[in-house]
Amino acid sequence: xxxxxxxxxxxxxxxxxxxxxxxxxxxxxxxxxxxxxxxxxxxxxxxxxxxxxxxxxxxxxxxxxxxxxxxxxxxxxxxxxxxxxxxxxxxxxxxxxxxxxxxxxxxxxxxxxxx
Amino acid sequence: xxxxxxxxxxxxxxxxxxxxxxxxxxxxxxxxxxxxxxxxxxxxxxxxxxxxxxxxxxxxxxxxxxxxxxxxxxxxxxxxxxxxxxxxxxxxxxxxxxxxxxxxxxxxxxxxxxxxx
Numbered sequence: 001x002x003x004x005x006x007x008x009x010x011x012x013x014x015x016x017x018x019x020x021x022x023x024x025x026x027x028x029x030x031x032x033x034x035x036x037x038x039x040x041x042x043x044x045x046x047x048x049x050x051x052x053x054x055x056x057x058x059x060x061x062x063x064x065x066x067x068x069x070x071x072x073x074x075x076x077x078x079x080x081x082x083x084x085x086x087x088x089x090x091x092x093x094x095x096x097x098x099x100x101x102x103x104x105x106x107x108x109x110x111x112x113x114x115x
Numbered sequence: 116x117x118x119x120x121x122x123x124x125x126x127x128x129x130x131x132x133x134x135x136x137x138x139x140x141x142x143x144x145x146x147x148x149x150x151x152x153x154x155x156x157x158x159x160x161x162x163x164x165x166x167x168x169x170x171x172x173x174x175x176x177x178x179x180x181x182x183x184x185x186x187x188x189x190x191x192x193x194x195x196x197x198x199x200x201x202x203x204x205x206x207x208x209x210x211x212x213x214x215x216x217x218x219x220x221x222x223x224x225x226x227x228x229x230x231x232x
Contacts, residue, residue, distance in 0.1 A: 033220070040124070042204055043159065043222040058219060059116070090158065101147040101208040101220055106158040 002026050006091050006107035013081045013114050021076040021110050023091030031094045032074040033058070033104070034066065036087040043090065049074055050096070081114045088112070117142040119207050121223025129231050134195050136226045138205035139187040147208040148181060148188045149220075154201045162203075163190070195230045202227050 007022045025032065033048035035058075045058030049068040063085060065077040074093075078085060088111050092104040118141040128134050140148075149164035165172045165179045165188065172179050176195075181188040192199055205223040 035222075040224060042121070042224040043206075045219060045221060048219065059221065101149075101218060103149060103161040103164060104151075104159075104220060106160070108158050 004091055004093050004105050004107035006089075006110050008110060009108065010111045011113070013078075013112065015081060015083060015114060017081050019078055019081065021078075021089055021091075021112070023074045023076065023107060024072050025074075025093040025105070026072065027093060027095070027105065028071060029093035029105070030071065030096045031102070032068065033092050034064070034074070034076045035090045035092065036060065036085075037090060037109075038087050046076065046089075078112075083114045086112060086114045117145060117207055117209055117219065117221040119205060119221050119223040121205050121226055123226060124224065125227045125229070127229045127231065128195055130195060130197060132195055134190075134192045134199070134228055134230075136190045136203055136205070136228075137187060138189070138207075138223050139185075140207040140221075141186070142207070142209050143183075143186065144209045145186075145207040147218075147220075148179070149206050149208075150177075150179060150190050151204045151206065151222075152201045153204065153225075159204060192228075195228075197230050197232050200228055200230045 004025045030051045034046040035043040047066040049055045091107045094102040094104045121138045146167035151159035152162045153159040176193045178191040202225045208220045209218045
């Protein structure tokens with residue numbers, strides 16, 4: 001099992017460029033989410049999905065789009081990159097069930113720099 | 116929405132001592148409280164979690180306590196070892212929508228734990 005796979009691992013963009021961060025999981029998890037990690041601010045939820053065709057906003061959704069056409073994939077799109085989006089991005093997935101939630105399985109992260 | 120506050124931001128202890136990290140949450144509907152450990156340059160990994168119907172949970176040197184009335188929960192690490200040095204994150208989850216078993220998982224700001232040999 002690969003678990004949660006994120007690509008690319010590193011990326012440098014220029015302001016105004018667009019790109020898609022890829023996330024795929026092979027655990028048949030219904031729940032997937034994207035976080036950004038900045039120093040001193042922990043992990044902040046960008047968008048999440050409870051199943052194929054269903055997405056919702058997290059704490060910091062502005063400037064990002066998501067879609068969930070399959071159970072396995074949950075790509076994150078930056079429409080027009082800004083320096084404030086320089087961060088480490090983590091994708092996570094979990095099964096559903098239980099009170100409130102289940103343990104999240106994180107990918108290795110994508111380090112994104114916007115110049 | 117949910118807000119999770121974590122303290123302290125940094126913690127330094129001697130090997131063998133205990134370490135305690137505290138978190139408070141704002142949404143009384145939160146019902147799942149995991150703790151994650153993140154080593155430098157690595158992904159966060161779950162170390163222990165607790166649900167709202169339990170007051171305390173222990174796994175070897177790690178324990179978590181939950182006080183629903185006060186809306187706070189704590190991580191306790193006993194007999195600390197140098198390999199415990201890492202960043203620790205607490206999180207709280209609310210059911211969204213209320214009738215479901217999934218929801219937003221909101222993280223605290225993190226605590227950098229340093230265990231000195």
